[in-house]
Amino acid sequence: xxxxxxxxxxxxxxxxxxxxxxxxxxxxxxxxxxxxxxxxxxxxxxxxxxxxxxxxxxxxxxxxxxxxxxxxxxxxxxxxxxxxxxxxxxxxxxxxxxxxxxxxxxxxxxxxxxxxxxxxxxxxxxxxxxxxxxxxxxxxxxxxxxxxxxxxxxxxxxxxxxxxxxxxxxxxxxxxxxxxxxxxxxxxxxxxxxxxxxxxxxxxxxxxxxxxxxxxxxxxxxxxxxxxxxxxxxxxxxxxxxxxxxxxxxxxxx
Amino acid sequence: xxxxxxxxxxxxxxxxxxxxxxxxxxxxxxxxxxxxxxxxxxxxxxxxxxxxxxxxxxxxxxxxxxxxxxxxxxxxxxxxxxxxxxxxxxxxxxxxxxxxxxxxxxxxxxxxxxxxxxxxxxxxxxxxxxxxxxxxxxxxxxxxxxxxxxxx
Numbered sequence: 001x002x003x004x005x006x007x008x009x010x011x012x013x014x015x016x017x018x019x020x021x022x023x024x025x026x027x028x029x030x031x032x033x034x035x036x037x038x039x040x041x042x043x044x045x046x047x048x049x050x051x052x053x054x055x056x057x058x059x060x061x062x063x064x065x066x067x068x069x070x071x072x073x074x075x076x077x078x079x080x081x082x083x084x085x086x087x088x089x090x091x092x093x094x095x096x097x098x099x100x101x102x103x104x105x106x107x108x109x110x111x112x113x114x115x116x117x118x119x120x121x122x123x124x125x126x127x128x129x130x131x132x133x134x135x136x137x138x139x140x141x142x143x144x145x146x147x148x149x150x151x152x153x154x155x156x157x158x159x160x161x162x163x164x165x166x167x168x169x170x171x172x173x174x175x176x177x178x179x180x181x182x183x184x185x186x187x188x189x190x191x192x193x194x195x196x197x198x199x200x201x202x203x204x205x206x207x208x209x210x211x212x213x214x215x216x217x218x219x220x221x222x223x224x225x226x227x228x229x230x231x232x233x234x235x236x237x238x239x240x241x242x243x244x245x246x247x248x249x250x251x252x253x254x
Numbered sequence: 255x256x257x258x259x260x261x262x263x264x265x266x267x268x269x270x271x272x273x274x275x276x277x278x279x280x281x282x283x284x285x286x287x288x289x290x291x292x293x294x295x296x297x298x299x300x301x302x303x304x305x306x307x308x309x310x311x312x313x314x315x316x317x318x319x320x321x322x323x324x325x326x327x328x329x330x331x332x333x334x335x336x337x338x339x340x341x342x343x344x345x346x347x348x349x350x351x352x353x354x355x356x357x358x359x360x361x362x363x364x365x366x367x368x369x370x371x372x373x374x375x376x377x378x379x380x381x382x383x384x385x386x387x388x389x390x391x392x393x394x395x396x397x398x399x400x401x402x403x404x405x406x
Contacts, residue, residue: 024278024336024340025334025336026336029334077277077278077279078278078279079278079279079280079284079334079336079337079340080279080280080281080284080337081279082334082336082337083280083281083284083333083334083337086332086333086334087332087333090332112279113276113279117276118276118277120273120276121273121274121275121276121277122273122277123273124269124270124272124273124276125270125273125274125276125277125344126273127273128266128267128269128270128273129266129270129345131262131263131266132263132266132267132270132296132345133350192353192357195353196349196350196353197349199349199352199353200344200347200349201274201277203344203347203349203352205274205340205341205343205344205347206278206336206340208343208347208378208381209336209339209340209343209385210336212382212385212386213335213336213385213389216385216386216389216390234352237352238352238353238355238356239356241353241356242356242357242359242360245356245357245360246360
């Protein structure tokens with residue numbers, strides 16, 4: 001095996017891990033898949049991944065060591081890409097090195113659902129939540145509208161790269177603000193159910209589950225840092241909606 | 255609770271999970287299975303409430319049933335467990351707990367806020383234990399299957 005092939009395998013393994021990490025996979029799965037790719041092409045891999053960085057070291061048959069550090073700065077949630085990479089690695093024997101690279105690039109460049117479907121998801125999610133809290137149809141409509149606003153706000157803050165804390169602070173504020181507005185207009189009689197339903201869109205479910213699965217599979221560093229993310233998001237939602245609620249309830253004397 | 259209301263709530267849970275599936279970019283068969291899983295977890299949650307279990311236990315059995323279902327399905331249709339588990343767990347997430355803690359804090363009702371905060375932590379902990387137990391059950395299953403195959 002010449003040097004060029006080794007470098008190719010190294011960057012291929014790195015690309016696999018990077019796609020999975022950026023789209024919301026657990027870290028232990030990222031490490032497993034990187035090692036699987038490298039082992040399949042006959043190298044001895046060692047891999048360490050955290051939420052923000054992947055470190056891979058490969059050893060070839062002559063004992064030479066090559067390694068690579070890759071920073072991962074942005075993370076979104078696109079579980080379909082995780083699923084696609086998983087199926088690809090499961091059938092790794094059907095692909096050569098170059099074909100695998102092409103497939104991975106194809107997955108990486110795939111577009112997520114269009115914005116309108118994302119908005120619809122927000123609305124359905126927030127709206128139907130009101131029924132789980134035994135809400136009525138008016139509260140459903142209020143939460144439904146809040147869903148649209150939050151989807152738009154998330155989109156804007158993502159484009160401006162304002163960070164997780166501020167995004168959730170703002171969205172929490174929007175959710176209680178809109179609910180208070182509806183109360184002021186006399187459309188609903190209680191603000192609690194629409195606010196809770198809308199807050200549910202922001203609850204860090206992905207981070208929570210991944211942190212649990214990582215901690216229980218032995219990746220303590222990542223699991224705990226993810227748990228920190230959960231606590232941070234939870235606090236920012238509560239603070240944001242709390243500030244808006246306090247401001248508006250006192251302002252309107254409702 | 256009447257039967258119609260229970261069925262209505264389960265359907266609402268299925269739709270909620272479907273909406274969150276769209277937000278997390280889940281597609282095709284994974285989206286279908288995650289919606290079903292969402293309905294299932296809510297059904298178990300309602301059952302727990304009906305039997306007057308404590309809050310922690312109710313959330314534990316709901317999450318446990320959900321995680322068992324997700325692990326089983328993910329082995330049948332070959333998909334990562336998280337694609338099914340994440341969206342389906344959202345209906346159980348303690349968003350109400352966060353809200354009431356915050357609401358009581360700004361109301362200067364500190365004892366109530368502490369109580370709601372502890373309740374939220376208990377729910378989150380119960381859900382963690384539920385996920386953990388189910389994945390351990392299936393890890394055990396994989397291990398036993400592996401050993402049996404090795405002996406033959």
